[in-house]
Amino acid sequence: MPCKRRFPWRLGATSCVLPADIMTNVRALAPLVDDVQLLFFESAAKSRLPQPFDVQALREIAEAHSLSYTVHLPTDLALGASARVERQEGIAEILRLMAQLAPLGVLSFDLHLLREPDLPEAAWLENLAASLEELSGALGAEKRLVAVENIEYAFGLVAPLVEEYGFPVCLDFGHLVHYGHDLENGLGLLSRVRHLHYHGVWDGRDHQALNDAEQAGMLGRRLAEVGYDGVVTLEMYSLEKLKGSLALLDTAWQSFSRR
Known part of the structure; x- marks a missing residue:
């Protein structure tokens, strides 16, 4: 069920709804949605199964289908x-991917700030502060493209650092539900949100089809x-789940349709 140019925001899907490579997924999704989230689960140096992709071909697909791209940075x-060397490797990977994908005009690069379980919270936050300061300095104005995502811990832990160093937020609404975080607190961030992830939660399992109209x-x-006009990505990993979710939104978001 195509939903291109349907809502005031751009509706997107992940590059992993078919058991195939990025290029095959993008070609299949281009007629259906406004945006494709390019998923990079592992950094290039650690990847056991590199995913080949052609930046020029991705750009041509985007131009032909009025498509935009968002990127999930390696987790x-x-x-x-x-x-410090490990932190700098992470920063270097972010900068490398952003440079490689620059011709695509990516709307958001989504970043997880992983909790280090072997470190006291204060030491972890101090290390994050140093990394975000360095990344902010390296990116300059382009830091507006790197959106920090809420994950399993309460986002309030890192929110002051994210704001201090000038990064926007990637709000994962599904994570709020899955981890039992306060929805109102999460939605209170919308004025700072550059990208929004949306997916269902069934029987304690995340990234399922939407089921709550x-x-x-x-x-x-x-x-x-x-007045949100960014991207809402349906973050699920099968075409069946995506199509079911699009069907639900066709009804639930009918009053927001621009048709």
Whole structure:
């Protein structure tokens, strides 16, 4: 069910809804959605299964289908690690990917600030502060593209650092639900949100198809109230789940349709 140019915000999907490479996924999704989130689960140096992609071909697909891209940065970047060399490797990987993908005009690079379980909280936060300061200095104005995502711990732990060093927020609404975090506190960040992830939670499992039309309607109203015009990515990893979610939103977000 195509949802291109349907809502005041751009509706997106991940580059992992088919059991195939990035290019195959992007070609399949381009007629259906406004944005594709390019997923990089591992940094290049640690990847056991590198995913080949062609930046020029991705750009041509985008131009042909009025498509934009967001990027999920590797989830193995340890910006809070105790070893400075490990932190700098993470920063270097962010800068490398951003440079490589610059021709695509990526709208958001989503970043996890992993909790270091072997470090006291204060030491972890001190290391994160040093990394974010260095990354902010290296990026300059481009830091507006790197959005820090809420994950399993309460976002309030890192929110002051994210704001201090000038990074926007990637709000994962599904994570708020899955980890039992306060929805109102999370939605209170919308004025700072550059990218929003949305997915269902079934039987304690995350990244499932959407199944709560009432919740979807509430989220749509909140997005409309703040005038959100960024990307809402349906962050799930099968075409069946994506199509079911698009069908639910076709009804739940009908009042926000621009058609």
